[in-house]
Amino acid sequence: MKQKEHYSEALAYLRDYCLHHGRAMHFSHGGIFEAEGAAARLFGYIESGSFHYLVRNYEGGESTVETVAAGDLVGCYPYCLDGDAASVTIRADKSCTVYVVDGADLNEHYRQSQAAERKATGRRRYVGNMGRDYMAYRLEQVKSRILARYKQKGGIEETVF
Secondary structure: OHHHHHHHHHHHHHHHHHHHHOEEEEEOOOOEEEOOOOEOOEEEEEEEOEEEEEEEOOOOOEEEEEEEEOOOEEEOOOHHHHOOEOOOEEEEOOOEEEEEEEHHHHHHHHHHHHHHHHHHHOOOOOHHHHHHHHHHHHHHHHHHHHHHHHHHOOOOOOOOO
C-alpha cells in the first residue's frame, strides 16, 4: 500500500509539473511522440487520447508493449532527460492533447529543486526523486513486456536499453 501511495504522489508531482510548465501539443491519430533510435527529448502529461509504445519485433514489424491514456504520463524516460536515443516509438492511437515539457528542462528542475525541497520540508526523500523512481519503475515494466513479447515469438533479438 505504501508503494502505491508513493507512486501516486510521484505521478501527481510530474503531472503538475507538466501542466504548469508544459505547452499543449496536439497529436493526430498515428502522430509520433518519439521515434525509436532518435534522440528522445519530450515528456508529457496526457490530457486526452492515448499512445502506444512500440518496438520492432523479430519479424521486422512493430509490437505494442504498453498503452498509456488520458491521465497518465508519456515519454521515453529516462532517455529524454539527456537526449539519449529512444528505446521505443511512441505513436498516438487516437487524437491526443499532451502538456509537453523538454526532458532537459525536467532534468534541470530535478537538480535545482532537490536541495530547496529538502530544506523546506525536512523530507529525507525528495518528491522529484520519487518522480524519477516512478518513471524508472514504468520503464522496467515496458522492458519486461518487450522481453516477454520476444520470448513468446520464439526468440529474443538483441535489445539495448
